[in-house]
Amino acid sequence: MPEMPDKKARLTDAAADLIYRKGFAHTTLADIAAAAKVALGSVYYYFKSRNDVARAILERRQFEIEQLFEKIDRLQTPRERLRALVEVWIETRDNDARYGCPIGSLCHELAKGRGPLSGEAAEPFKMLLGWCEVQFRLLGKPDQEAVALGLHLVAALQGISLIANALGDPDTILAEAAYLGDWLRDV
Amino acid sequence: MPEMPDKKARLTDAAADLIYRKGFAHTTLADIAAAAKVALGSVYYYFKSRNDVARAILERRQFEIEQLFEKIDRLQTPRERLRALVEVWIETRDNDARYGCPIGSLCHELAKGRGPLSGEAAEPFKMLLGWCEVQFRLLGKPDQEAVALGLHLVAALQGISLIANALGDPDTILAEAAYLGDWLRDV
DNA sequence: GTCTATAAGGCGATAGAC
């Protein structure tokens, strides 16, 4: 992450955590300021507006995805890399069941209704889809099929996070991850 | 739907439509009252509170799902019935891309953060999952696998609605539906 | 039953002292 004043970092940390757990709509600037131990008025020294806070978190999610890819891309084969992506969902299944997918829930909330942030909100999904597409192409799939397979994988991961969250049951993620693991073996 | 005073029906119609398009968080009681051409104060004659409106819409979605199953269940084979479910997503893809899945987006918003409505919010998903499970069992799948297959199908449909909405692109639904169609042929 | 008017509280955003 680019250098950041300590206080801005604290605010962004607090905002990311609160918005993940309570949703953007139910997180107030006062909540964020209190959690970061900063006065309410000071928030506006670092952020132009409430939407600007959302933008900062969106950028953070993108950075986290880049970091993940950097790590996973060291694996030898595209199949191993795709498996590693599925394993991330297994590792985070308890949080996903409680609060939803950190990427999907935010994108969903900000894209809805074609608000002012809907453009940026799609970016994390585009990254995920683009990366998966590359892996499937490296597996020898023709262009169009690689897109379809990437779409299917990301949809499955996002959908199972949604279901797990609605049901409050992390085991559904375990079941779907097992399914996707088998699928990746044969695809 | 059970009998309902004309005015309550108008309010529920307006609320369902507005909440679908703008989300629950961004829909006010004044919006709903105006759209239904009812005075703001009158809303409280038919609904105890704002959350009570959400509950009514949740019940309506459940009713719509029941109606859909009633219609689809007339098809001869479980495979045809599962295909018919996927076709619903094809038919509604333009609206899904604009506003998200009417079931998924509402459940997501109400389940998030374990709010007071998270219990009821899971119900539509349970109906979808239960029905799919039955179809796969009728296809001869053992119990545990039938659950996993239902989970996979519903996750794929919910996930692709989410992606289509974030990207604003109904064609992603078309692509995933084609994939699921092939999958249902072979499964 | 249906309306208007308003109470009560919360929130984003700004002003201005230090």
Next chain:
DNA sequence: GTCTATCGCCTTATAGAC
């Protein structure tokens, strides 16, 4: 840069006339 104080608006919910 950081704070406290507050403005102005919006929203849920209620009171009370008709």
